[in-house]
Amino acid sequence: MFEVKVQTYWADADPAGIVFFPHFFRFLEQAEEELFRAAGTDRHGLFEANGVWMPRVEAFSKFLKPVKCGSAIRIRLNPQFKGEKTIRYEYQVLDDATGDPAAEGYFTIVCVDAARFKAVPIPDSIVSVIRKYEGP
Amino acid sequence: MFEVKVQTYWADADPAGIVFFPHFFRFLEQAEEELFRAAGTDRHGLFEANGVWMPRVEAFSKFLKPVKCGSAIRIRLNPQFKGEKTIRYEYQVLDDATGDPAAEGYFTIVCVDAARFKAVPIPDSIVSVIRKYEGP
Amino acid sequence: MFEVKVQTYWADADPAGIVFFPHFFRFLEQAEEELFRAAGTDRHGLFEANGVWMPRVEAFSKFLKPVKCGSAIRIRLNPQFKGEKTIRYEYQVLDDATGDPAAEGYFTIVCVDAARFKAVPIPDSIVSVIRKYEGP
Amino acid sequence: MFEVKVQTYWADADPAGIVFFPHFFRFLEQAEEELFRAAGTDRHGLFEANGVWMPRVEAFSKFLKPVKCGSAIRIRLNPQFKGEKTIRYEYQVLDDATGDPAAEGYFTIVCVDAARFKAVPIPDSIVSVIRKYEGP
Numbered sequence: 134m135f136e137v138k139v140q141t142y143w144a145d146a147d148p149a150g151i152v153f154f155p156h157f158f159r160f161l162e163q164a165e166e167e168l169f170r171a172a173g174t175d176r177h178g179l180f181e182a183n184g185v186w187m188p189r190v191e192a193f194s195k196f197l198k199p200v201k202c203g204s205a206i207r208i209r210l211n212p213q214f215k216g217e218k219t220i221r222y223e224y225q226v227l228d229d230a231t232g233d234p235a236a237e238g239y240f241t242i243v244c245v246d247a248a249r250f251k252a253v254p255i256p257d258s259i260v261s262v263i264r265k266y267e268g269p
Numbered sequence: 270m271f272e273v274k275v276q277t278y279w280a281d282a283d284p285a286g287i288v289f290f291p292h293f294f295r296f297l298e299q300a301e302e303e304l305f306r307a308a309g310t311d312r313h314g315l316f317e318a319n320g321v322w323m324p325r326v327e328a329f330s331k332f333l334k335p336v337k338c339g340s341a342i343r344i345r346l347n348p349q350f351k352g353e354k355t356i357r358y359e360y361q362v363l364d365d366a367t368g369d370p371a372a373e374g375y376f377t378i379v380c381v382d383a384a385r386f387k388a389v390p391i392p393d394s395i396v397s398v399i400r401k402y403e404g405p
Numbered sequence: 406m407f408e409v410k411v412q413t414y415w416a417d418a419d420p421a422g423i424v425f426f427p428h429f430f431r432f433l434e435q436a437e438e439e440l441f442r443a444a445g446t447d448r449h450g451l452f453e454a455n456g457v458w459m460p461r462v463e464a465f466s467k468f469l470k471p472v473k474c475g476s477a478i479r480i481r482l483n484p485q486f487k488g489e490k491t492i493r494y495e496y497q498v499l500d501d502a503t504g505d506p507a508a509e510g511y512f513t514i515v516c517v518d519a520a521r522f523k524a525v526p527i528p529d530s531i532v533s534v535i536r537k538y539e540g541p
Numbered sequence: 542m543f544e545v546k547v548q549t550y551w552a553d554a555d556p557a558g559i560v561f562f563p564h565f566f567r568f569l570e571q572a573e574e575e576l577f578r579a580a581g582t583d584r585h586g587l588f589e590a591n592g593v594w595m596p597r598v599e600a601f602s603k604f605l606k607p608v609k610c611g612s613a614i615r616i617r618l619n620p621q622f623k624g625e626k627t628i629r630y631e632y633q634v635l636d637d638a639t640g641d642p643a644a645e646g647y648f649t650i651v652c653v654d655a656a657r658f659k660a661v662p663i664p665d666s667i668v669s670v671i672r673k674y675e676g677p
Contacts (some may be wrong), residue, residue, distance in 0.1 A: 427566035
């Protein structure tokens, strides 16, 4: 499990004064990038070094409670390997001030070669990062 | 069913040269706004007139095929009422140039009063708009 | 001069209920892409065919009047060549419903080769597009 | 002067692999919010308590050097009062890894009452925050 605090900003809130829901998916990708950084490496650098991208092929979210403009959230990621080309991340989003669950769900990533977008095995240098945070 | 063409732009694409996935959720909300416009009204105006917001409580997407930078897409929305407070939209996203399915899924909306974010029945003026495009 | 109507959406508005200002710069780039489309071509395709990018090196805007959530705007672009590597676009943004000026300013673009980001002359196939809409 | 480090993400980069320029304006607003947080308060809370918004009326940026996907930047803000209703922030953006200047410019804010968007004096509780970081 990996956990990171993410500050939300004015730019992320909508006319209802709460975080606009597509931004949660952006924050989840941001959390994934922080997972790599916490492991002492850099996701984008590993993509370039290995000639791969890791696009999302599925994403699901329940939005449990609105997050007010300017609130901080905590994101918990639980990655699991599904075969040698796929990672599924389950996640929770908590309101940092109250600890209340704000959102939960999962997203699934497939590793593809950068030139043709064909599924390929996840490179070892990326597998070893994910292993550190692999969930139960 | 409601269908609308949405142009994607440079701003929507990522370093892999394809539309960054959270933007699809933005385009879906955009399509919903166009549904109201096609019905001769204005979603935001109806929110204000009725003192409500309609936040998403659930969203799911399969991403079937990357959409290249600068491509147009077609979005098909099939709204269905689930009780008097909830609408579920099923959707398909097609690549406009090829007709290939690019994404599909659903999102669920609950009507809330604007002051307290408590679920309330969907106002008649909004129900009548959705009825025009209600799915099978 | 090139003019295009741009619809703004819920996603573009902030908790004050007006378009969040960085989105105007996004809309300007969108308008530039529509200029190429109006000329029967595709900006991104020309970038790829010529191995160039055209990053902005300067941007200025006066925000004259707030644009309300869900409003349409009209963008007028007046491009001018400044030497063989640079284009300066002057622009106006009008509220489509009222005709009131909403923003005005300019942005400056330099053509660079895609591999090294070094300034290079603007390819003829791009020059000929801009010539059609050259200001004053 | 106020300085804050801002991490940029995949979501902020474009197909050229660099931060898409409108995001710099978003980061500047983010830095302004962090200035209030560094002073032990909350910009949005002060807006609500005082019934004001602080929209930008002018923004200028030179983009001096592309910022690569996933880089961190440092933002320096120098606010100055221009009369009792207006603040002008001068800023520099530095690449955090190299210290190279990446962007510089200014933006100007006017305080307005939240209901009518008419210019009003900046509330004392906001003035006292800005005073702590007022520029030379």
